Amino acid sequence: MMLRLFLALLVLCAATPSLADTVWLLNGDRLTGQMRLFDGGTLLLETEFGGMVRISGKSVATLETRQRMVIRHHRWRDRKQYATLRPAEAPGYVTLLTQGEPFTVALADIYQIMPTRKMLEDWIWRGNVDFALDFQRGDTDIDDRDFTLLTDFRHNNWRHNLRGEYNREYKDDVRSVDNYLAQYSLDYFIDQHWFWQGRLQYRRDDIEEISRRRSLGTGPGYQFWDNELGAFSLTSLLNLDDYEYADGGDERTASMAVRWEYNRFLVGKTLEVFTNGEVGLPLSSEVSEKLDIQGGLRFRLTSWASFNLKAEWDRVVGGDGRINQRRYTMGLGVAW
Structure with a gap:
C-alpha cells in the first residue's frame, strides 16, 4: 500500500x-x-x-x-x-x-x-572558453595559438574558481612564445558580500628568463555585486611565491597582492566588457614588480557563441630575469 x-x-x-x-x-x-x-x-x-x-x-x-x-x-x-x-x-x-x-x-x-539571486542556491556553473588562431605567411611565417578558460562553480557559501591559459607562437618554425597557466581558488562567503579566498597558481614558460612561477595565497575579498548583468569583486592576498630561472637559479619571496574581477553586459547582453588582474608588491627579495592584467570585449553572436577582443600584460621584474609580455588577440569563444 x-x-x-x-x-x-x-x-x-x-x-x-x-x-x-x-x-x-x-x-x-x-x-x-x-x-x-x-x-x-x-x-x-x-x-x-x-x-x-x-x-x-x-x-x-x-x-x-x-x-x-x-x-x-x-x-x-x-x-x-x-x-x-x-x-x-x-x-x-x-x-x-x-x-x-x-x-x-x-x-x-x-x-x-x-x-533575485539568493545566498543559498543550487549549483550554479558558468564560464567561458576563448580561442584565438593566427596564421600569417610572408617574409616571416607566424603560427599563433591562444586558449583561455575561466569558470566558477557556486553552491551555498562556497565558490570554486578555475582559470587556465595556453599560448604558443612559432616564427619561421622557431618557438617564440610557449607558456601556460593553471589556477584554482576557493571562496567561502561569510555573508552576501564578504568572502575568504585561498588560491594556488602555477605558471610555466619555456622561452622567457623566468621559467617557473608558483604562488600560494590567502586573504579576504568583497563581492560588490553578482547578478545577470555581471559581477565585480576585489580580493587582497598574502602570497608565498617561488621563482625558477632559466639559468638554474631560484628564489622564494612573500608578497601582498590586490586582485580584481569585473564584467558587465550591455545592450541586452549582446556586448560584454571585462577585465581581471592582479598587482603585487613583494615584501622581501630582489623581485620588485608583479603585474598580471587582462581586459577586453566580447560580442555575443548567439546565446552561447561570442567574438572576443583581448589585451593582456604580464610583467615580473626579478633578480635573475624578467618577463614583460603584451599580447593582443581576437578570436571566438563559448560561454555558458
Whole structure:
C-alpha cells in the first residue's frame, strides 16, 4: 500500500507542470519561459523551444512572473523594488505585487528587471572558453595559438574558481612564445558580500628568463555585486611565491597582492566588457614588480557563441630575469 502511494506521488509530481513566466506581445502572441533580464529596452526570455529569445521592449504588452524580481524605475532614482509581476489590463503596463498594495506602472518607465539571486542556491556553473588562431605567411611565417578558460562553480557559501591559459607562437618554425597557466581558488562567503579566498597558481614558460612561477595565497575579498548583468569583486592576498630561472637559479619571496574581477553586459547582453588582474608588491627579495592584467570585449553572436577582443600584460621584474609580455588577440569563444 505504501509503495503504491509513493509511486502515485511520483507520477503526480512528474505530471505537475513547472511554473513559467509569461510575456504577452502587442500583436497578440504569448511566449512562456524564464525571464532572465530586461535591460536597455530588450527582454531576454529563456524558452524550451528556442533557447534564449530577445524581445524588443516596445513589442511587449504586459508580463507575468512566478519568481520575485528586482525592478528599477526611472522615477525611483537609485531605489529598487522587489516584486512579482502580474499582467495589467491596459497594454504597455504591468502590475507589481510587493509586500504592500499592488500598483500598476508603465513598462516604458521601467529600465531594468532582473531575478533575485539568493545566498543559498543550487549549483550554479558558468564560464567561458576563448580561442584565438593566427596564421600569417610572408617574409616571416607566424603560427599563433591562444586558449583561455575561466569558470566558477557556486553552491551555498562556497565558490570554486578555475582559470587556465595556453599560448604558443612559432616564427619561421622557431618557438617564440610557449607558456601556460593553471589556477584554482576557493571562496567561502561569510555573508552576501564578504568572502575568504585561498588560491594556488602555477605558471610555466619555456622561452622567457623566468621559467617557473608558483604562488600560494590567502586573504579576504568583497563581492560588490553578482547578478545577470555581471559581477565585480576585489580580493587582497598574502602570497608565498617561488621563482625558477632559466639559468638554474631560484628564489622564494612573500608578497601582498590586490586582485580584481569585473564584467558587465550591455545592450541586452549582446556586448560584454571585462577585465581581471592582479598587482603585487613583494615584501622581501630582489623581485620588485608583479603585474598580471587582462581586459577586453566580447560580442555575443548567439546565446552561447561570442567574438572576443583581448589585451593582456604580464610583467615580473626579478633578480635573475624578467618577463614583460603584451599580447593582443581576437578570436571566438563559448560561454555558458
